[in-house]
Amino acid sequence: MPLQFIMHANGFDLCLGDRCVLSHRADDPAFEIGTGVPDMEMVRGNFRIADDLHRRLPLNCFADDNGAIRLWNADQPETIVGIGIDIDAHHARLKIRCTDKNINRMWIAMARDADESFWGGGEQMSYLRLNGRRFPFWTSEPGVGRDKTTELTQIMDTEGLAGGDYWTTNYPQPTWLSSDRYAVHLETAAYSVLDLIEADRVAVECWKADLDLELFADESLPDLVTRLSDRFGRQPPLPDWAISGAIVGLKDGDATFDRFDKIAASGAAISGLWCEDWVGIRQTSFGKRLFWDWKWNAARYCDLPVKITALSAQGIHYLGYVNPYLAVDGVLYQEALAENYLALHQHDDSPYAVDFGEFDAGVVDFTNPAAAAWFSERIIGQEMLDFGLSGWMADFGEYLPTDVRLFDRSDPMEAHNRWPVLWAKVNADAIASRGKTGEATFFMRAGYSGVQAYCPLLWAGDQCVDFSRHDGINTVITGALSSGLLGNAYHHSDLGGYTSLHGVVRTPDLMHRWIDMAAFAPVMRSHEGNRPADNLQIDSSDAILAHFARMSNVHARLAPYVRALSNEAVATGLPLQRPLFLHYDDAAYHDIQDQFLYGADMLVAPVVHADQHGRQVILPDATWCHLWTGQDYARGTHPVTAPYGQPPVFYRKDSAHAALFASITEEFGE
Known part of the structure; x- marks a missing residue:
């Protein structure tokens, strides 16, 4: 059914065939504007978000000046909202702009059918079908537990807002699909909310009055997913090595290699060794953390270049870890400081330091093109790719504080959601600079609209090491399916989960079930978790290791099928894992x-x-x-x-x- 825009004497309709999706009339306005002051608190990537709302005005006056739409409120006629329309059969863009820059809230009411289903919203971990709930779009730590009724979530909330909720996610995106074969996207980086609680309408809230509202339509849901992939970007094919065997994650310093040899001797099909601790370790109360100075730590891995060469001769690729922050006690922080590449406090020129839990780190300011290029070349290019890494976890991206001063003077409330996309581009640019796109790869948990164009592989973030409904093994599937509908073709998880706190530890049953599930993802990668010594690993018992070896070989045997699906993803944007x-x-x-x-x-x-x-x-x-x-x-x-x-x-x-x-x-x- 084609999209069409119909003008009336006192308003307009945006229709899908004969069905009205958005209808505005002066006496029944779909648009409202207002002002508010955000009330935000961040504790290590977890946010408390509230709004001090000052006013909310319906746009109950309408004028059509030869197709240029003007809306305003009868009591405030000097504030005009203009809407420009670009439309064809498959895509409509409403360019919404307000003349008063003090107006910083907008609400839009859209129509829906009673039996209509909605999906999307980025990488949603709790619910695939969004009906009946409210989904804010704000990149953050997803939280531990993510269920306010559970003791674990309540403990984590008390310890620093860290419990999360059903909607908290590393990767939100204000884009949703309808079972009626259309999709809606808000082109804005501002905090926004999709509210599907009421059965007869779709309510949208945005903390900015200037935005684009886009609609996409097609004859089938697969074609609609392709259309969204065309809009947001398409990933390159996964490297052959990444899909032809398991990637073993170990972080045991030089002892890693003996353990790796034992795992390989089990007959496991292995294509990669991932050592996130290649940069060194910092011990904290949370567990073993990394030393955030992105270069080889010779004290932890004394002969790493030789080891990487030897692994390469066996067909094993070496992977590491990086994130967009620099520990203040590291060498690279001093380099960034000397070049003025760090985000600053708003009221002085001092670098902004973020508390990451018992250590502080500076924020490399990616709105500064020179800083982004420096990180891409100096760190990822020289210290990682040139060193011999074939891939890495590109962690974080959600932590940009909302009170920093940035190089481009942009509002940090908007830059916050854009940050994962900027971070993904820094990584992709580094790979492209070495001519290794589709050969080297990285994986991210954070995202926002447009990350698809740069991030070649998602991972599901930091699940609890359990079967819990909102933060356990099952959320990996929901995350893959929801994000895949928005053009993220490749998804995988930490085999075994990651977060082990307050007595939650891996059981043999969990390890076996995660091994089974991981074999049927594009990439099969193990992780030791935040507390390796407290938890079972793939080499903790003969039974677990034998099971891992068996399923890694099943995963490897599927490589020709996965390659065919990867080729299809490159051509169409369709995800490998599909509802x-x-x-x-x-x-x-x-x-x-x-x-x-x-x-x-x-x-x-x-x-x-x-x-x-x-x-x-x-x-x-x-x-x-x-x-x-x-x-x-x-x-x-x-x-x-x-x-x-x-x-x-x-x-x-x-x-x-x-x-x-x-x-x-x-x-x-x-």
């Missing part, structure tokens, strides 16, 4: 977030609850073949047994890749 409704038009699938399509030809239903050895699996319309037994299944809901090493996985019997899948059945099945 069922993307290919099967059935409202019964709109809420499903604990299983997914892996491409169009494979369905994966991980076990994401503790101490369960089977689950109900929903199969859409096709003949599906069980990967481990070869048994055929028809459409419907089926009980499926799931011992460790055999998570419920099915493939379409008519798939062009059926021979590959059947070979896995023959080698690894019953």
Whole structure:
């Protein structure tokens, strides 16, 4: 159905076919403006956000000056909101601008059908279907627990606003898709909110009165996802090495290599060794933290260049870690300070130091092109790529304080959400400068609109090492599906989870289930977590190591299929992990977030609850073949047994890749 704009004597309609999506009338205005003062508190990337609202005015007057729309309030006629319209059948852009720069709030009311479903919102971790809830868009730490009813979340809130909630996420994005085959995007970096609580309308709030409201429409949801990928950017293909074996994460200094040899000797298919501690360790009460001076720490890894060369000869790629901040007691901080590359306090020229929990770090000011180029070349280019790293975790990006002074004098309340995109560009530019786009890679947890153009691979952030509903293993699936609908083709997680606090530790059951799930992601990467000594690792027992070895080989055998999906992603922007409704038009699938399509030809239903050895699996319309037994299944809901090493996985019997899948059945099945 095409988009169309219809002008009336006292307002206008924006329609999708014969269905009105946005309707404004002078006596029933869709737009309101106001003023407010944000009330913000940040504690180590966790935010308390409130609004001191001063006024809110409906725009109840309308004029059409030859297609140039003017809106205002009858009691304040000097303040004009102008709306310019660019529209074709598939895309509409409303350019909304206010003449009074003191106006810093806008509300927009859009129409919705009672049975309409909505998804998107960036990387949402708790809910795939957004209906019935309110979603603020503000990049931050997601929190620990993320459920205000739980003791863990309450403890973390008391310790520094760190409990989080269902909507808190490293990667928000004010873009949402409708089951009616259209999508809406707010082109703004200001704090904004999508409110879907009321059943008859979509309410939008933005802390800025100048923004673009974009609508996209297409004939199918896959085509709509492609259209969004065209809009926000497309990732390069994943490197062959990143998908052809597991990436083992160890942070044990020189002892890492003996442990790595033991893991390799298990028969595991390994393509990478990831050592985030290559820069050294700082011990804190939270656990082992890294020393944020982004260069090789010879005291922790005494002979690392030789080791990297030896690993390369075995076909093993070496990966490290970096983030956009510099510890004030590091060498690189002094270099940045001397060049005036650091963000400053608002009222003097002193560098702004952020408390990261028992140490402070400076903020490299990426609004300064020279500072961004310095970080890209001096740190990532010279200290990492030239040193021999093939990839890295590009961590953080969410912590820009809202009271800094930036080089470009932009409002830090808006720069905050843009920061992950600037950070991703710094990393991508470094790789491009060495001609290694699609060969070297990095992975990020933070994001915002447009990060798709620079970040080649997302990871799900810092899950708790448990099965909890809002912060455990299951949130990885929701994060992959929600972000994938917005053009983020590649997603993966820390195998085993990351956050271990207040007695929450990995169980053998969790490790086995995460191993099973990780094998069916584009990248399979383990992580030791924030407290390695307190938690099980992939080499903690013979049983866990044998299971990891088995599933890493399953992951490696899927590489030709993953390569085909990666090629499809490059061409169309379609994600590798997809909700069922993307290919099967059935409202019964709109809420499903604990299983997914892996491409169009494979369905994966991980076990994401503790101490369960089977689950109900929903199969859409096709003949599906069980990967481990070869048994055929028809459409419907089926009980499926799931011992460790055999998570419920099915493939379409008519798939062009059926021979590959059947070979896995023959080698690894019953």
